[in-house]
Structures are given as C-alpha cells and as structure tokens.
Amino acid sequence: MNATPIVTVKDLTRDYQQGTITVRALRGVDLDIATGEFTALMGPSGSGKTTLLNMIGGLDEPTSGTVIIDGQDLNSLDRGQRSDLRLHRIGFVFQSYNLIPVLSAVENAEFVLMLRGLPAAERRARAVETLAAVGLAGMENRRPSELSGGQQQRVAVARAIASKPALVLADEPTANLDSKSGHELIATMAKLNEELGLTFVFATHDPKVMNAARRVVWMEDGKVQRDERK
Amino acid sequence: MLLAMAWRNLQRHGRRTFITAAAMGISVAFVMAMLAYVDGMYRKMADVMINQTTGQLQVAHPDFATQRTMYDTVPDAAARLKTVAALPGVRGASARLYGFALLGGAEQTAGAQLVGVLPEQELELVPMRDRMVSGAWLAPDQTDQIVLGEGLAETLEVAVGDQVVAVTQAADGSLGNALYQVVGVLTSGSVTLDRTGAWLRLKDLQTLLVLPDQAHEITLLSDSLDSRAGDPIVSALVKTVRAALPTDEKHPLSVRPWWVVSPATASMLATSDASAWLILVILFLVAGLGILNTMLMSVFERTKELGVMKALGTRPAKIVQLVLWESLLLSGLACLGGLVLGGVLDWMLVNWGLALTTSSGDRLSTGGVLFDPRIFGVVRADRIVVTVLTLLCVAVVAALWPAFRAARLRPVVAMRDE
Ligand SMILES: Nc1ncnc2c1ncn2[C@@H]1O[C@H](COP(=O)(O)OP(=O)(O)OP(=O)(O)O)[C@@H](O)[C@H]1O
Ligand SMILES: [Mg+2]
Numbered sequence: 001m002n003a004t005p006i007v008t009v010k011d012l013t014r015d016y017q018q019g020t021i022t023v024r025a026l027r028g029v030d031l032d033i034a035t036g037e038f039t040a041l042m043g044p045s046g047s048g049k050t051t052l053l054n055m056i057g058g059l060d061e062p063t064s065g066t067v068i069i070d071g072q073d074l075n076s077l078d079r080g081q082r083s084d085l086r087l088h089r090i091g092f093v094f095q096s097y098n099l100i101p102v103l104s105a106v107e108n109a110e111f112v113l114m115l116r117g118l119p120a121a122e123r124r125a126r127a128v129e130t131l132a133a134v135g136l137a138g139m140e141n142r143r144p145s146e147l148s149g150g151q152q153q154r155v156a157v158a159r160a161i162a163s164k165p166a167l168v169l170a171d172e173p174t175a176n177l178d179s180k181s182g183h184e185l186i187a188t189m190a191k192l193n194e195e196l197g198l199t200f201v202f203a204t205h206d207p208k209v210m211n212a213a214r215r216v217v218w219m220e221d222g223k224v225q226r227d228e229r230k
Numbered sequence: 231m232l233l234a235m236a237w238r239n240l241q242r243h244g245r246r247t248f249i250t251a252a253a254m255g256i257s258v259a260f261v262m263a264m265l266a267y268v269d270g271m272y273r274k275m276a277d278v279m280i281n282q283t284t285g286q287l288q289v290a291h292p293d294f295a296t297q298r299t300m301y302d303t304v305p306d307a308a309a310r311l312k313t314v315a316a317l318p319g320v321r322g323a324s325a326r327l328y329g330f331a332l333l334g335g336a337e338q339t340a341g342a343q344l345v346g347v348l349p350e351q352e353l354e355l356v357p358m359r360d361r362m363v364s365g366a367w368l369a370p371d372q373t374d375q376i377v378l379g380e381g382l383a384e385t386l387e388v389a390v391g392d393q394v395v396a397v398t399q400a401a402d403g404s405l406g407n408a409l410y411q412v413v414g415v416l417t418s419g420s421v422t423l424d425r426t427g428a429w430l431r432l433k434d435l436q437t438l439l440v441l442p443d444q445a446h447e448i449t450l451l452s453d454s455l456d457s458r459a460g461d462p463i464v465s466a467l468v469k470t471v472r473a474a475l476p477t478d479e480k481h482p483l484s485v486r487p488w489w490v491v492s493p494a495t496a497s498m499l500a501t502s503d504a505s506a507w508l509i510l511v512i513l514f515l516v517a518g519l520g521i522l523n524t525m526l527m528s529v530f531e532r533t534k535e536l537g538v539m540k541a542l543g544t545r546p547a548k549i550v551q552l553v554l555w556e557s558l559l560l561s562g563l564a565c566l567g568g569l570v571l572g573g574v575l576d577w578m579l580v581n582w583g584l585a586l587t588t589s590s591g592d593r594l595s596t597g598g599v600l601f602d603p604r605i606f607g608v609v610r611a612d613r614i615v616v617t618v619l620t621l622l623c624v625a626v627v628a629a630l631w632p633a634f635r636a637a638r639l640r641p642v643v644a645m646r647d648e
C-alpha cells in the first residue's frame with residue numbers, strides 16, 4: 001500500500017427496508033483507497049457497488065460502520081457539511097450523464113466552480129481548459145442536447161474534475177456509451193489519472209474499465225471478495 | 231449564472247410560461263382597471279357627497295344637521311362667513327340657506343328644494359358652470375334669478391328665459407311668494423338634486439323666507455384632497471374654526487367635519503375603499519395558485535436534475551434561490567405585460583369613462599344617492615406600485631413551498647427518479 005488513504009471504509013453495512021423485507025446491500029465492507037489510485041469496483045448486479053459509492057460520496061448514510069474521507073469521518077457531519085464536503089473534495093460522474101440541460105457544455109463544466117464561488121472569468125478559463133483536456137475543444141457552447149452520449153459524458157467528466165477534487169467517483173460511466181466512446185472516455189480518465197494524479201473510483205461491469213484499472217476490487221453480496229492490484 | 235438558469239428554465243416550457251404569465255398579466259391589468267374605476271367612483275362620490283353637499287366642514291346650528299328645521303340658523307351669516315373665509319387653510323367658504331317651496335311654471339307645479347347661495351363663493355365649492363345644461367349660473371349682482379335642476383325644469387316644463395313663481399311658508403308664518411327668472415338649467419351630478427333642486431341668491435331666499443342675514447350652514451373646504459374619515463387636515467381646521475367663532479347660549483354653533491355631519495357618507499366611502507382591496511386579494515389569490523401550480527410542476531419534472539445539483543454540492547439555499555428567481559422572472563414578465571395592457575385600459579377609463587347601468591337601465595345608485603353613471607377612471611401611482619409589489623410578493627410566497635420541496639430533495643432518491 002502506498003501513501004495515506006484518501007478513503008477509509010471500515011466495517012460498512014447498509015440495510016434497505018423494502019416493505020417488511022430487509023435488503024442487506026452492504027454487509028461489512030472494509031476498503032482503503034490511496035491518493036492517485038485508479039480503482040474499479042466490479043461485481044454482479046446487486047452486489048452493492050452503487051451503494052458503496054453513494055456511501056463514500058456522502059450521498060447516503062450507512063446503517064453501521066464508518067467512511068473517512070481525507071481524515072473526516074462522514075458520520076460526524078450533518079447533511080449541510082456533507083454537501084460541502086462533496087462540493088470541495090469529490091467529483092461525480094453518473095451513468096446517465098446527468099448534465100444540466102439548460103446549461104451549455106462550458107457552463108456545465110464550470111457549475112461546481114460557480115458553487116465554490118470562483119470569479120466568473122477564472123472559472124470560465126478553467127472550464128474551457130478542462131473541456132479541452134477531455135477532448136471537447138470547440139464544443140463549449142453546445143447544449144447537452146446537441147452532443148452525443150460520449151461527448152455528454154466527457155462534459156460530465158470535465159464537470160467532475162474541473163474543480164480538482166481529491167477524489168472522483170464514477171458509477172458506470174461507460175454503460176450508456178458505445179464501445180468506441182467508452183474506450184476513449186476511459187483513456188481520457190486514465191490520462192488524467194497519470195498526468196494530474198487524480199484519484200478515480202469506478203463502479204462498472206465494463207471489462208475495458210477493468211483492463212485500464214490498476215486495482216480491481218471484486219464485490220459480491222455486499223462484501224469485498226477479492227482485491228487485485230496490477 | 232443562477233439567474234440565467236432560471237431564465238432558461240422558463241424558456242424550456244415556453245408555452246406553459248406564456249400561459250401562466252398571460253393569466254397573471256391579465257390579472258394585473260384587470261386589477262389596475264378596477265382600481266382606476268373604483269378610485270374614479272370614489273372620487274366622484276366624495277366630490278358629490280362631501281364637497282358639494284356638506285363641505286369638508288360645516289358651521290351650523292347644532293340641531294340643523296339632524297332636524298333640519300328652518301329656524302336652526304347661523305345668525306349674522308355674512309360676518310361669520312367673512313371671519314372663517316379669512317382663516318388660513320380655508321380653500322373655499324360659502325353660506326347656504328335651505329327652504330322648501332312650491333314652484334310653478336306656466337302649466338305645471340312641483341315641490342322644490344331651494345338652495346340660497348352666494349353665487350361667486352359657491353363656485354369655489356361646486357363647479358356650477360361646468361354643470362350648466364343650458365343658460366348660465368346665477369349672476370352675483372342680479373336679483374330674482376333662479377337656476378333649476380334638469381329634472382325639475384322638465385317637470386315644470388320651463389326653460390331658460392321663462393319665469394317661475396315660488397310659494398312658501400316664511401319663518402314669520404306669513405305666506406311668502408316671489409317671481410323668479412329662470413337663467414339656467416344644470417345637472418348637479420346627484421340625480422336626486424337634479425329632480426328637486428333650485429338655486430337662487432342667498433339674499434333672495436333670505437327675503438322669501440324672512441330670515442334676514444341668516445344661513446343654515448357655512449360650508450368650508452380645506453386643503454385636503456383626502457376623503458377618509460378622521461383626515462388630520464380637516465380635523466385641524468375644525469379646531470381653528472371653532473376657536474375663531476365664539477358661541478354663546480343664545481346662538482349655539484357647531485363646527486363639524488363631514489364625517490360627523492354625515493356618518494353614512496363616511497361608511498359608504500370606507501366600504502368602497504375596502505372593496506378595492508377585496509378585488510386585489512381575490513385576483514391575486516388566483517394568480518398565486520397559478521404560480522404555485524406552475525412552479526410545483528416545474529420542480530416536480532426536474533426532480534432528477536435538482537437531485538444531481540444537490541449531489542454535486544449545491545446548498546439548499548441556492549436551490550431555493552433558483553426556484554424563487556424563476557417565479558420572480560415569470561411574474562416580472564407578467565407585470566410588464568399587465569402594465570402595458572392595464573395602461574391601455576386605464577387610458578380608456580380616464581379619457582372615455584365607463585357607464586355602468588343597472589339591468590333596469592336606471593342610473594347608478596349608492597346608499598340612496600343617485601349618481602351620474604359615467605365614471606372616469608382615476609389612476610393613482612401608489613395603487614399601481616402596490617399592485618405590482620403585491621404580485622411579486624405573491625410570486626415569492628407561492629413559490630416558497632415548491633422551492634423548499636426542491637431544496638429538501640435527497641440526492642440519491644431524486645437521482646433514481648427516471
Ligand atoms: N433504495 C433502495 N431500496 C431498497 N433496496 C435497494 C435500494 N438501493 C439498492 N438496493 C438494493 O441493494 C442491493 C445493492 O444494490 P446496488 O445498486 O448497490 O447494486 P449494484 O452493484 O450497483 O448493481 P448494478 O450493477 O445493477 O448497478 C440490491 O439488492 C438492491 O436491490
Ligand atoms: Mg449500480
């Protein structure tokens with residue numbers, strides 16, 4: 001193991017109440033993610049990948065156990081503080097792009113910077129630069145509806161990384177993309193990981209992601225089954 | 231950026247935005263027109279019922295207002311009028327003497343309410359010259375002239391140039407009679423007065439009734455343009471006049487503001503003001519529900535998008551702001567449209583007036599006083615400002631619930647919404 005972990009997950013469980021049935025989505029997960037890692041969470045559908053990512057991102061609260069991000073125990077934070085932690089520490093990429101439809105590509109990319117209160121000129125410059133880094137130079141003013149799925153997902157990546165977060169969480173970022181776009185997207189993220197040292201965690205079924213990843217965590221039935229490093 | 235987002239979100243559902251804004255804009259225009267109309271009516275009523283009838287304040291025998299007997303007079307009327315007319319804050323002052331008489335033309339006779347006036351001073355209170363249907367107002371230096379209300383002239387079948395004879399019981403018990411020259415026919419604005427009123431010089435009526443140098447009331451106008459009971463300018467002037475007119479046991483005098491002289495007028499005017507606000511409240515309740523519906527729909531269909539915004543770290547306050555901006559922009563648009571349309575309606579009301587008649591075709595009647603039904607709008611800037619501000623407040627209040635609903639969304643739950 002290298003460096004200090006940016007994420008520490010300890011004995012994490014999450015139960016969902018579905019009527020009278022309790023679904024145990026996570027049953028005691030322990031996991032460390034170090035700064036600069038490029039990790040894929042793999043596993044069958046329903047194994048708890050999304051649930052785990054949501055816990056790490058502070059979007060959902062665990063039933064028991066702890067998540068520590070950058071030294072901060074999420075259990076000790078209230079909702080507003082978790083919201084701020086997401087804003088300042090974490091970038092998100094979702095399966096279905098989830099761009100804000102009324103904003104242009106560059107406005108979407110600078111959205112998080114706007115929330116952080118960066119001056120308009122500075123955040124615009126950074127957003128343009130980031131769009132270029134994900135291969136979207138010249139498409140700044142297109143609305144999401146005027147972009148292909150792959151391009152939209154690149155904008156989503158730009159939005160996630162423009163604020164230089166300590167951690168980028170991506171839930172099946174390639175699931176809605178054709179093979180070629182998926183490939184390009186992964187290549188882009190791998191490059192960002194190498195050149196900027198950004199930390200990525202993916203939940204994915206996509207073997208392309210697995211191949212690119214330097215660490216693969218296999219999950220099954222809400223538990224970590226295997227942890228491979230290359 | 232939030233503002234831009236709000237604006238674009240409105241454009242996203244252009245038709246819905248337009249329909250909601252149009253409904254609100256029409257509300258604004260309608261409220262503006264209604265208020266202009268009500269204010270026009272209010273001013274007309276106040277003018278007819280206060281200025282032309284009681285004056286804003288009145289000096290009279292304490293019993294005259296209630297009993298209206300011819301003996302309850304103000305003695306030495308000329309001297310007293312001179313005293314009060316010279317007081318600061320008096321815009322107009324006139325003395326009036328009332329009496330009943332049987333008037334006869336060549337063919338017909340009718341009972342009439344005679345009003346003895348000072349022709350020149352009366353003009354300070356009532357724009358008699360504007361009211362002439364034919365002929366002219368009384369000349370101050372001519373005796374035995376009479377001006378008839380339009381309805382009365384019709385009943386008597388007389389016109390300008392004809393003569394009428396007046397027969398009455400004088401104050402000393404004798405039978406008074408006199409012959410007058412009809413010099414004018416007028417419409418007073420009050421239909422009741424048109425049917426029975428006849429105006430002649432104070433001096434002539436004093437002679438007819440044998441009430442030398444007496445008047446029933448000295449009628450005053452202040453500088454106030456207000457017509458609310460308890461108006462401080464009028465109240466202050468009442469005190470000044472009281473101080474200037476000493477009374478003794480033998481000649482008791484009361485100085486009273488119009489709302490004491492005629493409480494019915496006061497309550498009627500207050501009601502008409504209240505009805506204006508009622509219109510405002512009802513219309514804006516409707517507008518508020520429209521906004522509530524639009525904003526709820528707009529928030530509901532954007533659940534996922536708002537969830538993403540929250541997941542990215544958007545603070546609830548920002549979400550509230552976004553929704554409120556949308557609502558404010560929407561109603562701002564509505565206000566602009568409403569102001570234009572309302573301005574056109576107001577212009578028509580001010581310049582053309584509006585005649586509302588009852589189903590039987592009668593003229594407008596309020597509290598037993600008949601009015602000329604044509605009402606000209608009065609546009610008051612404060613009313614328009616209040617209307618616009620009210621709508622904007624309604625927009626914010628109505629959007630609060632949708633806004634908080636949006637702000638409370640939990641990102642994971644919202645994002646699962648497909
Ligand atoms: N809100 C919820 N309510 C009830 N059960 C839930 C909820 N969210 C997830 N689960 C359950 O928790 C388990 C783990 O789900 P999760 O979405 O984490 O799996 P996943 O590994 O991401 O699957 P997939 O690969 O299909 O995305 C599943 O059995 C799922 O049905
Ligand atoms: Mg999943």
